[in-house]
Amino acid sequence: MRFILLLLFCMAGCRTSNSGGAAGDAAGTAQPPAGSGFDFYLLNLSWSPEYCYSHPSGAECGAHAGFVLHGLWPQNNDGSYPENCSNAPGPSDAGQYRDLYPEPGLLMHEWRAHGTCSGLSADAFFATARRAYEGIKIPAALAQLQQTTAMPPEEILEQFTAANPGLGRESLALSCGRNYLTAVEVCLDKRLHPVACARVRSCGARTVRVLPPS
Numbered sequence: 001m002r003f004i005l006l007l008l009f010c011m012a013g014c015r016t017s018n019s020g021g022a023a024g025d026a027a028g029t030a031q032p033p034a035g036s037g038f039d040f041y042l043l044n045l046s047w048s049p050e051y052c053y054s055h056p057s058g059a060e061c062g063a064h065a066g067f068v069l070h071g072l073w074p075q076n077n078d079g080s081y082p083e084n085c086s087n088a089p090g091p092s093d094a095g096q097y098r099d100l101y102p103e104p105g106l107l108m109h110e111w112r113a114h115g116t117c118s119g120l121s122a123d124a125f126f127a128t129a130r131r132a133y134e135g136i137k138i139p140a141a142l143a144q145l146q147q148t149t150a151m152p153p154e155e156i157l158e159q160f161t162a163a164n165p166g167l168g169r170e171s172l173a174l175s176c177g178r179n180y181l182t183a184v185e186v187c188l189d190k191r192l193h194p195v196a197c198a199r200v201r202s203c204g205a206r207t208v209r210v211l212p213p214s
Helices: 007-012 048-054 059-063 104-113 122-134 153-163
Strands: 040-047 067-075 149-151 172-177 180-188 208-210
Touching: 040 048, 040 122, 048 180, 067 122, 067 180, 104 122, 149 153, 153 172, 153 180, 153 208
Parallel strands: 180 208
Antiparallel strands: 040 067, 040 180, 149 208, 172 180
């Protein structure tokens, strides 16, 4: 998962809306302290080919990746979300998260904007983000896509539930732009178990175009 994904986009604001088991295993998951000011996590899995279509020189584009980690974002049930919660220091060794964020600027953006609101240290937050990302299995049909395909958003989300036993449709949302797939989002509790998404917007298009990794 090699990317600078949407660096400029992220700096302007992240919120537009591979392998492993269905959802994150609670074992070893760092727990936010009691009273942490959010209700659940929103795991954003960005569809890299959509970004690479207009940014072919992006560092992640040479890897021909499909879904990549955009972020793990604290979210509230009322649809709001905390941001930029403290000046806590970033990871002790940013290089150990290069598999998630090879671009240090994006790593630090995700920490400052979202990680500082998790109640976790930077290292615990990014380790939790890695577990969440690796806990979602990407559907084979999307991972092996060979040509641009149009399909209803519900069909894409059904592929995710089929590939991830225990992950219900109510825990998923899909983001699109100009009727192109941009991301799939998964709602997780603080132990990384799937929960129903509360007031998370999902794409309203009847069909979306899905660009293949190139």
